[in-house]
Amino acid sequence: MRKILVVGAGQSGLQLALTLREHDYDVTVMSARTPDEIRAGRVMSTQCMFHDALQHERDHGLNLWEEQTVRVEGLGVSIAGPDSGRVMDWVGRLDNYAQSVDQRVKMAGWLELFEQRGGKLIIHGVTTADLNALARMYDLVVVAAGKGELVQLFDRDPARSPYTSPQRALSVAYVHGVGPRPEHPDFDAVRFNIVPGVGELFMIPGHTLSGNCHIMFFEGVPGGPLDCWSDRPGPGEHLERMLGLMKQFLPWEYERSRDAELTDSRATLTGGYTPVVRRPVGELPSGTAVLGMADVVVANDPITGQGSNNASKCAASYLDSILERGDQPFDRAWMERTFERYWEYARHVTDWTNAMLRPPPxxxxxxxxxxxxxxxxxxxxxxxxxxxxxxxxxxxxxxxxxxxxxxxxxxx
Structure with a gap:
């Protein structure tokens, strides 16, 4: 039985680990936190997964929260004018619904499911030195932890990475109490609000620890009025600041959100990162090659909502490549081919996402x-x-x- 180590317990790493278990691979996952610690922690992301990515979860019995999670049946676009009115406003229906499950809910549940399905779980933060010692015990090591020291094993690919700094300042709040959009009170939709030259606000129906909710997500142009989170405000002040910005720039969203309350005391997040494509093979001090996946090697700005979707599709692509490899070695050449197979899809997402970060032509x-x-x-x-x-x-x-x-x- 081939032994595979997956470092990281996010969408891509856990999906790959769980699906490999279906084929009787000996799979170990290393996670920095226990399921209970994940549930008790701060929100980790925004996410809205669309049909093609959701289908991967359904195909493998991983859609544990589908019945209780609100269905996102459309996506709307609004563009603010100089007077904070709307110069454009419409909504399109999705052919198949999307859904957003708080990663605290999903990753904690998937870690528990992984152990139930016979996987080996090690709770330990992993350094390069740790991985150097562990790697020789496995036929393949996959690095799926998109943050931290291990990312430095993978060099930036300048030909595929046009940006060298963050293109948006990000701020998030998970809330209860947002009312329906009066334009479509009979169904839920992601609302994509654009304030030219200032940034964007996404309103995403989702599911969290306390049930269905909304995710309020600002993307601010660096140096602009939405780039105002360097002081890392506390949860209550964070929400009040977001509501104030909505009232100023997007009053139609403020009106249905004015009574919003945080879902919990850890329901806010700020940050930003540079969109980047990295080379897929990292080399440990011992000379052992390791394979990067998802955000480790293709990290797009969340303006197009593709992070979790990319992660799911990367896991599905890597699964196919691993199964097809059979008993042959997972050498560097195979790792390069495995990534390029995924890149044939991901390059289109990257080009589209990078284009959406620029003023629309x-x-x-x-x-x-x-x-x-x-x-x-x-x-x-x-x-x-x-x-x-x-x-x-x-x-x-x-x-x-x-x-x-x-x-x-x-x-x-």
């Missing part, structure tokens, strides 16, 4: 404007969040965008 504004008038355009845009490879055919290129819009039937 005229052809993108044409598409968003057309979506307000034409549900066909709106649906194609919002369903691309499940399969972003579609954007290359019509959204990313001005000529393709013009051809697509021109091909639409004239509305009478």
């Amino acid at each position: 005229p052809h993108v504004m044409d598409i968003l404007g057309a979506a307000q008038e034409n549900d066909v355009v709106a649906r194609r845009f919002v369903n691309g969040f499940s399969d972003p490879t579609d954007y290359q055919h019509w959204f990313m290129d001005p000529d393709k965008a013009a051809d697509y819009l021109a091909s639409l039937p004239t509305r009478t």
